[in-house]
Amino acid sequence: MTNEANRWIKQAFHDLKASFPYRCRCRFCKNAPIGKLEFSHERATALSHGAKRGRKEKYYDIKNHPKSYRLRTRRCHLLRKAAQHKRFIREAQQR
Ligand SMILES: [Zn+2]
16 A cells, blocks of 8 residues: 555544444443544454455445444453354354
């Protein structure tokens, strides 16, 4: 990416975060500043299975499917992923 494209996507993500309506309400995320939040992919979208997943593709996927994402802190995002992983393992073992 060129410098200009880089700046654009950085600013675009910041603006999207600032106006994003779906934020995690847990104690880690509730009062976190925007800079500490990241998009957590919560429901499948076309991007989930797509081969091409650059920042720009992600940006437009979030913009077009906001309900499939939540703003979370890194900590909450990782905790959620770990819980999903545990559930996945448990379900696989029950089969
Ligand atoms: Zn949270």
